[in-house]
Amino acid sequence: MSKQLSGIYILWKREVIRFFRAKSRIVGTLAMPFFFLLILGSGFGPAYAAENGGGNYMNVLAPGIIGMVLLFSSIFSGVRVLMDREFGFLKEIMVAPISRTSIMLGITLGGVTTSTVQAFLLLGVSLLFGVQLNLYGIPLAVLFMFLISTSFVSLGIALASKMDDMHGFQLINNFLMMPILLLSGALVPLNNLGTWQFIIYLDPLTYGVDALRGSLINASQMPLWLDFAVLAGFCIACITIGAFLFSQRE
Amino acid sequence: MTNVIETNKLTRKFNDFTAVDSINLQIRKGELFGLLGPNGAGKTTTLSMLSTIRRPTSGTARVNGFDVNTQQDEVRNSIGIVFQDPSLDDELTAYENLDFHAMLYGMPAGQRMERIKEVLELVELSEKRNEQVKRFSGGMKRRLEIARGLIHHPKVLFLDEPTLGLDPQTRRNIWDHIREMNKSEDVTVVITTHYMEEADSLCDRVAVIDQGRIIALDSPDKLKHSLGGDIISLEADAGLLPHLKKIKNIKKIKRMNGEMSISAQDAEHVIPAIFEIAQKNKIKIHSIALRHPTLEDVFLQLTGKSIRDEKAGAMDMFRTRIRSRNR
Numbered sequence: 001m002s003k004q005l006s007g008i009y010i011l012w013k014r015e016v017i018r019f020f021r022a023k024s025r026i027v028g029t030l031a032m033p034f035f036f037l038l039i040l041g042s043g044f045g046p047a048y049a050a051e052n053g054g055g056n057y058m059n060v061l062a063p064g065i066i067g068m069v070l071l072f073s074s075i076f077s078g079v080r081v082l083m084d085r086e087f088g089f090l091k092e093i094m095v096a097p098i099s100r101t102s103i104m105l106g107i108t109l110g111g112v113t114t115s116t117v118q119a120f121l122l123l124g125v126s127l128l129f130g131v132q133l134n135l136y137g138i139p140l141a142v143l144f145m146f147l148i149s150t151s152f153v154s155l156g157i158a159l160a161s162k163m164d165d166m167h168g169f170q171l172i173n174n175f176l177m178m179p180i181l182l183l184s185g186a187l188v189p190l191n192n193l194g195t196w197q198f199i200i201y202l203d204p205l206t207y208g209v210d211a212l213r214g215s216l217i218n219a220s221q222m223p224l225w226l227d228f229a230v231l232a233g234f235c236i237a238c239i240t241i242g243a244f245l246f247s248q249r250e
Numbered sequence: 251m252t253n254v255i256e257t258n259k260l261t262r263k264f265n266d267f268t269a270v271d272s273i274n275l276q277i278r279k280g281e282l283f284g285l286l287g288p289n290g291a292g293k294t295t296t297l298s299m300l301s302t303i304r305r306p307t308s309g310t311a312r313v314n315g316f317d318v319n320t321q322q323d324e325v326r327n328s329i330g331i332v333f334q335d336p337s338l339d340d341e342l343t344a345y346e347n348l349d350f351h352a353m354l355y356g357m358p359a360g361q362r363m364e365r366i367k368e369v370l371e372l373v374e375l376s377e378k379r380n381e382q383v384k385r386f387s388g389g390m391k392r393r394l395e396i397a398r399g400l401i402h403h404p405k406v407l408f409l410d411e412p413t414l415g416l417d418p419q420t421r422r423n424i425w426d427h428i429r430e431m432n433k434s435e436d437v438t439v440v441i442t443t444h445y446m447e448e449a450d451s452l453c454d455r456v457a458v459i460d461q462g463r464i465i466a467l468d469s470p471d472k473l474k475h476s477l478g479g480d481i482i483s484l485e486a487d488a489g490l491l492p493h494l495k496k497i498k499n500i501k502k503i504k505r506m507n508g509e510m511s512i513s514a515q516d517a518e519h520v521i522p523a524i525f526e527i528a529q530k531n532k533i534k535i536h537s538i539a540l541r542h543p544t545l546e547d548v549f550l551q552l553t554g555k556s557i558r559d560e561k562a563g564a565m566d567m568f569r570t571r572i573r574s575r576n577r
Binding site: 002003006007009010011013014017018021022087088089091092093094095096097098 | 301302303322323324326327331333335336337338339340341342346349350351353354355356398
């Protein structure tokens with residue numbers, strides 16, 4: 001048991017070391033959400049205010065962008081297992097006397113940590129730009145960040161277990177991450193889809209973004225317990241599928 | 251002497267293709283054992299099964315007394331492995347790579363530091379311990395991988411083509427390290443290779459493997475002696491042939507496009523005898539060369555083909571390219 005734990009710990013530590021070692025990568029991954037926040041925020045701000053009779057779009061956008069950061073960085077750190085396979089390092093892990101489930105847990109915890117750190121960096125940046133966040137809600141937000149991130153890292157690992165090389169990553173980017181992002185209402189709240197309105201409720205990130213808005217700006221559209229229940233269910237499903245598919249790989 | 255690895259009809263199939271075909275192997279404790287064969291002979295697949303990476307289709311194998319099918323964790327604790335392709339994390343330092351490994355194998359903290367220091371010294375990389383692996387040369391990476399394989403005191407260390415893609419000087423250096431740690435660490439070493447010189451100069455015993463089967467197994471010297479001694483290549487008029495048969499140390503004469511290939515024991519003394527006969531009979535000798543047989547000749551004899559003739563497949567060429575880029 002202690003062996004499994006030390007294995008999980010070192011797998012987590014490796015992700016964290018790698019993350020902080022590549023300073024340029026941190027800047028690179030944060031640049032896009034930063035520009036989204038800045039440009040979308042100032043560009044659509046007036047339109048949003050006119051539509052809603054006032055209200056600050058930046059405040060609504062910031063939790064959404066945090067959700068976006070969590071989605072992208074989490075899926076990517078899961079899919080990065082593929083790169084470890086390509087560069088041979090995965091073999092070193094796989095031949096060690098610890099279980100596949102522990103390996104997956106270690107990688108997942110590492111991905112969750114680095115994603116949450118990125119989310120926090122962005123949260124800090126938003127505060128600098130004058131976004132008004134409810135600081136008391138941060139502990140609750142962290143809980144939801146963990147749920148969102150754990151789900152998507154596991155999903156990434158599940159996908160990576162089914163792929164043979166990095167070529168499939170473009171597909172994931174275009175057909176999975178972008179729809180999840182756009183349908184979640186992270187950038188623009190979606191209320192005018194008519195008969196297609198139900199589709200946003202099929203997107204797990206909808207509940208994630210809603211929960212982040214609930215905890216950070218007190219403006220959720222659904223009750224937080226519902227967000228929590230859906231995300232927790234999604235999270236458990238992803239971990240189970242991820243662990244199963246990951247252990248299937250020879 | 252006890253066996254640290256025993257296999258019984260070990261077989262692995264990929265769909266219709268049989269990569270490893272009922273292999274029976276006994277590898278002794280402390281031995282430096284070689285699996286020699288061309289690309290695609292089944293060496294790596296055999297190693298994968300012995301190290302629990304792949305499951306056998308049928309047959310069994312025991313490593314350090316543990317069954318590779320039912321006692322995977324025990325087997326994994328007993329072995330270290332250096333893969334054919336590089337498997338270090340380039341972004342981590344040498345020390346971090348080793349620490350990662352030691353933690354993964356559940357070594358307690360105090361022991362870990364001590365041991366990492368020890369193996370770094372063994373492969374002479376102590377000074378580079380805090381450097382990122384991406385700045386290492388190919389030979390240094392290999393040495394680090396060997397050190398890593400040894401950290402958890404394995405009973406058996408598997409080395410899959412340990413010197414592939416390295417220059418001759420580095421190769422010799424790696425050989426020295428392998429010999430050294432085989433002795434000082436008291437570890438059984440199993441290497442796969444398709445380099446004849448490597449098997450010859452390193453291994454106590456060599457299993458020659460082709461198309462998934464073991465076709466010969468003995469010490470390199472005995473394998474070479476099985477050919478009937480040294481080889482004299484002689485270019486001379488054909489009239490010499492009947493006379494040569496009288497020399498008693500000549501075992502076998504093969505004629506290949508005008509050249510005679512003579513297997514002879516104690517060939518250094520056979521050559522003067524050949525000259526004597528030729529002079530006596532006024533037959534002209536155009537050229538003569540003596541060489542000691544290599545494992546290449548053994549392989550040629552057993553399979554009728556040369557190991558080097560094996561065409562590298564597209565995958566191998568791609569691999570080599572990737573490798574030269576990574577190193």
